[in-house]
Amino acid sequence: MKLRRKRKFAAEVATSSLNDIMFFLLLFFLIISTVANPNVIKLLLPKASSSQQLSKKQVTLSVDANKQYFIDKQPVSSENLEEELKTIMTGIDEPTIVVRFDKTLSVQDLVDVLQTGAKLNIKMVMATSK
Template sequence: MLGKKKRPPAEIPSSSMSDIAFLLLVFFLLVSNVDTDKGLGVVLPPPGDSEIKLNPKNITMVLVNSSGDVLFNDEVIQVDQIAIRARQLEAGNPNMVFSVQTDRKTKYQDYIDVVDQLIAANVKKLALIGTQ
């Protein structure tokens, strides 16, 4: 009887495993997207103490109360009507400034919805008033 030669057990070379793992890690980091929070794109005026005098006829007040109701020139309207009304007013008066003011307890989403409607109406002049 001829003796069978014993084969050594098969081995997987593990010396390059760490290199492959590192390359895979770098690949997935480069390929994956990291979501970043996006805020409102607002251009602030330069710092200074100068006040601009406006004609009261050129100011449209948009007030948002704590329950989310919108007053557009002292008239309660729905949020989806803001863009339509803003386009009409700006078509009649290109110098119109839309002043958005909120209550201290207004939900941030309600505020964003109002500003989004004004941006959708391509409003040229938008003033954001802080709560008082």
Template sequence: MNIRSRLRTHPEMHTGALNDILFILLLFFLIVSTLANPNVIKVSNPKAKSDTKAKQTVVVTVDKEQRLFLGQKQVPIQSLEAELQAYLSKETDKPSVVINGDSTSHLGTAIKVMQIIKKLGATPVMAVDNAGQ
């Protein structure tokens, strides 16, 4: 009589390649998620009920300390027109400039920026959140 216990192998799946694929996918989604939001300056936008989308050429941000940012670069309001002209001269059709203003910023600064944008022949668009009121 054979009393020895038989050596049984447990079926295992090799997961080395699966780990590599999951790691690559994780890196891909991390990189894509950081590129998805072009606005790096954090501001709390005012709320709106309707959805307005425009093809944005340039983003001008006004933060709560009334500092102006053209894209990610901080610019004084005196040189905003010259800086915007350099961006808008590259556009072929009528460009639009998105004004990303903090809800606690003064309205006067945003209006000055809008006047500069209209003077340069572009369309000013105010960015708002769609979350409602």
């Protein structure tokens, strides 16, 4: 008596190329994530309904929630803020500073920074998130 064996078809998935695809996706997202957020100082910016774009040399003054001042990512003490702004803005026509101010700070802190800019005849623009 002859017994027949049933041959079942087993479906297989070729996964040899998935390693290459995952590597390229990981590399793509790592590169994009570093380009997408150039500022390393994390702030919660206030919201605005409209925004303006500046086409001049951009100097950024950031103030975080701990009242630490940064001019273009360089820490500056609050006592030396006026002197540092004066040295950076020498020789620039129509000096403009983008102020990135944490929304948890009081309005008086913002007014103090804006008064410093007004004293030096510097135009200050408030950065907001959409």
